[in-house]
Amino acid sequence: MSWQAIDRKSAPADEGPGLSDAVKEKIRAFFPRYETKRAVMLPALHVAQEAIGYISVRAMKDIAELLELPPSAVMDVVTFYTHYWTHPRGEKVLMVCRSLSCQLMGADKLQHAIETKLGIKDHETTPDGKFSFMTEECLAACDHAPCLMVNERMHKRVTPEQLDKLLADADSDKLPMPRSDLYDAPHGEKPARGH
Amino acid sequence: MELIQNLLANQLFFSVIMMAVGLGVIAGVSAPFAILFERKLSGWIQDRIGPNRVGPWGVLQPVADGVKFLMKEDITPAHVDKPVFIMAPFISMIVALIGFAVIPWAGEIHFPWMDEGATVRTQVANLNVGVLYMLSVASLGVYGVVLGAWASNNKYAFYGGIRATAQMISYEVPLGLGVLVVILIGGTLELDKIVYAQAQSGVWNIFLHPVAFVLVLTAAFAETNRTPFDLAEAEQELVGGYHTEYSAMKFAAFFLAEYSHMATNSALVIVLFLGGWAPLPFLSFWSPEHTWWNVGWLAALIKFGCFFGKIAAFLVFYIVIRWTVPRFRFDQLMRLAWKGMVPLAIGALVLQVLMTALGFIIRPERGFAGNLPTVLFALAGNAVLIGLAMFVTARSTREVTGRQDNLPAVGNRNANAKLSGIIQ
């Protein structure tokens, strides 16, 4: 077919890293908490993304195998949520809100500044692997618009002028609490909520 | 030389010659050339040139056509009644030709080498019931059409045949009545005598009975299946009508028969109404005392020429009518015959009967002037007839053309209401 359809029949040349046995074990640990294995999908994906930085094709296959689902079902979920990355991301992911309040308060200028400064667009990563950029539907902090999130840390009322400083700051993504506390721990103990 | 002269003095031999002339000239030459002439004329009428590729001005077109007809594949479809199918076109042809047997081409001719007072007739057979013979032969013409149509075993052909039958039967009535008028004028059935009477008096029958003339002429058109009476071969609805299944020479026979028929019928009308071979009306060209018009080659040729010229003129008339008048619808055709022509023809007949009863009789020996009162009376009678016809027609509410109110309703109620409003 010379008018070429994308070939989806053969696996990509680089499937990326798979899940190690330890990570798989970590996912299996979620199984007793839910009625079905399918329900473990979201935590499993988080675990996987945490382990290898993004969710590779190989990882999706591994998860599908663990959850006894067709791999396409995993891909369905992965592509539905914007926070799951299907390709490697940088150390710091900058997220700019594109919802109404932030946009009114100048998030578009902020986005433009980031894009020109780093030379990347939505869901792209700088060549040096330091920064990735994505737009976000709502960061739930409209009173502090425009917001910018660096990894899991929220920065409020960010202006393009502050951007240089922010990018230079090595601790810009540092959280006020241990990261693991953000998620439900596997064994049922109540995690401490941040902020 | 003497032998030839003797032979030429022999009526039988002369009849054979006339037969040869009739067949050769009419069927062999004039019919094909009438076809060419028709095509030429129709071309002119339609601002075209007409056939012009074969020979100068296309005069060899009939030859080319003839060759084509002969060389073409002669198809006899599998489903036809074979003997009848093959016979039909030739019946048509023969019937069209035998009518010429009684046509008095140039009356009687006396040649110098013949005995005093002896003459030969330029006629194949001088029947004392010539008119009847003509009528019966003309009505035989329908056989060719009907047999061909029936034998074709094809619904279109069959419809054509049915139409032709109904049409011929209908139009023979006014034709016969019109001819009867002429018979009553001269009191004879002999064509020859009818012509001599007109030639002697100079009163051509057309001047006595123009209405009868028009009726006979119209009926003659219908008898030949020419437009506007060619319903038997109406292309729009019947493909080719009765000759749908015919091809090659068999079709050509039908075709030639039509043209021969035209010539025969014109000859009949000419004899009956237009003085036959008499060159001019109002003048006496012959009387039993002065037979100079019957003597010698020259007279014979002039007379023959006159007759033939009249036929040619008639053919032109036929052709011009064909390209002028559109075809009738079948119900119109029937209405014209039965409600128009038959009453008028009866009227003409009554007129002639009245004339005979009242003594308004043509006496050929008196010449034109002597017969003037008769002519005037006849014309007055005809005027009355026409007036009556106009009176009746004007009073008739039924539309002669256009939509028929007894047809099934079409469209919607609204529209029909509008329509009936228009009709009433």
Next chain:
Amino acid sequence: MIRDEDIMMVAPPTLTTSDKLYLPQVIAGMRTTLRHMFSVAKRAETTVQYPEQKRKLRVENYRGVHRLNKDPDGRVACVACFMCSTACPAHCIHIEAGESPWPDREKYPVKFDIDELRCIYCGMCEEACPCDAIELTPHYDLVGKSRQEMVFDKEKLLRIFDETKDVKPRKNPPVTDYGLTGGQDKAVARPTAERKV
């Protein structure tokens, strides 16, 4: 469905007595017929002695033999959508479609035959064509020795385009973007501005 208000009833003409008598009208008709018959000068004007003389045609709308247009790259413009053969009342167009060898299109006619003897030159194919690929040319003197010869194939129809494009240029500029590229290649030819209106 014909609506009531669309029906127009035409009243049959009312006939005068002379109309009803036929003959006066026949004679009036004959006058017309005879006038034409004797008007010699007119006759010469209206008849053309084909093939020695040829009539001047209005090239834009004459419906002669078909041609298959080419796009600027010289490829057949047809996308084998079968609209012409569907619209054809004489069923004289026979198409076999296949995958095109070009990246910007997916379908093209592998075979495109028109039976010029069956064709009634109604121009419906031209009307139906969504990419103005089939057009009727002013070329009308069309002869052949066999029926087979009169079935024009794709190559012949494309050749006719080469022969006739000077006389009759393609009616509309070629439009190659029928959504056929599937968005993989943004740089596709766009309809010109005038056409977009």
Next chain:
Amino acid sequence: MPKITVDGKQIECRDGVPVLQAVLEAGWDVPHYCYHPGLSVVASCRLCLMEMKMPHPQTKEMDWAPKLFPSCQTPVKDGMEVRFASEGVASSQSHVMEYYLVNHPLDCPVCDKAGECYLQDYSEKFGHASSRMVEDKHKNPKKDIGSKTLLYSDRCVVCSRCVRFGDEVAGAGELRVINRGHRAEIDVFPGVPLENELQGNVVDLCPVGALLSKDFLFQQRVWNLRSTPSVDPTTSAGATIWIDHNDDRIFRVRPRFNEKVNEWWISDETRFGWKYVADSKRLNQPLQRDNGAMKPLRWEAAPELLRRLLDEAASADQGVGVACVLSPMLSCEEAWLLSTFVRSRAPQATLVTGYVPVSGPDKTFPKGFKISAEKAPNRRGVESIIKAMGGPNATFEQFVKSAGDGKFKLAYVTGGYPQVWLTADQARAIGKVQTLITHDLFESALDEYATIRLPGASWAEREGSFMNADGLIQPFERALKPLDGVKSDGQFFHELVGRPGLYRGAKTREAMAEKIPAFGDIFVPRPEPEHAH
């Protein structure tokens, strides 16, 4: 039977169906994409919306509720009152249609679905005449997602029928919706293509031209095709199908709804199993052995010749030495005509059930769709005819054995299988029969022993009925003219028996039902509602 009022008209409907299904069955034309009676309901296409009467919150009087409800997700309830003929519904339909067409490419001329595309139909009936979209259309790529299927995701309306079919009916779930919002598209996991035995159905399911069969791609425009109702000839399940054909060529086979057998689906085996019909290797000339060499035989002379041969073979012993192999590829009517013929000349002739190809075990899919292991359509039909005819009978193996023992003087062997069905050994054993008449589609190992070899017609060129493995007798019609030189089997047997006129399946069935009453009871599936898809 609940009664509901639709557009002021009361209709009776089946229990437990959605309003949409009920009104479709009652003849309403309600647009819908995502709803399919064989799949779960998601109510995502928002086209089948209706107005419904509900008690007013304050006055408690029944009144039209201000919002619209998806009729596919609302089960019928006795006394319910709904309407589709309202301005609100019409405007909703037209606006939803406009949304669907925002990004849909206008490539109908090259789209194989055009003509049976519901986007086209609904756009025409319920949509806007023109698009207000002035921006460039968002174009998703074309995807090669399997050996038999192509996905044009730019044409997709994301009704998710194919996804649900994969999950629920086929059980493989290769297709998924990826991304979300206006970026949503259907896709497979890279390297895990759509390869299941029911995959062809997604092409029929797709209401637009997004999923296309590679086999049918660019072959024909659908409006040129004529559909003939038929029955699957490849397995004993008896799936009912449509044969879509034009100019005496089959172009595709589609499922025909059948509530008792295959519902809305067919397997790929059935869908693509017709290819042998157009095989150039098919026999197309009756042959007769004359001094060792095969000479052409005229069809007209064949009945007389067969009668003579049969009479000769049966003259001495009432036809004990005569065998007739009734292939399970024959229709019931044909098997009956042939056995009647043989028995009329040789009352003691042995009737043999032909070879029944079997491959693997039966396969059952999650919702109960079955692929049967028996690869012949009419084994039960032939068996019940042999049983009803009485007299000597045998299985195919027994026949081969006794033929090898030289028991038979004459044998009429019918084949008609698309694949090779005889081993050389079997052929050699059957070849011991002195007068061997074969009637087959393709050349076989029997040919070198055959006295007369008749070419058979494929099922698409015949008519009659098949009795499926569950005993359901389902008629099928003739779709194609037989190949040049081939006579339809039924017609030939009809002439052999000496019945007047042309062979018609239904006529023969009537005559047959008089002799074997069981065959009077044929099953014709109820037609699907006109506006359903």
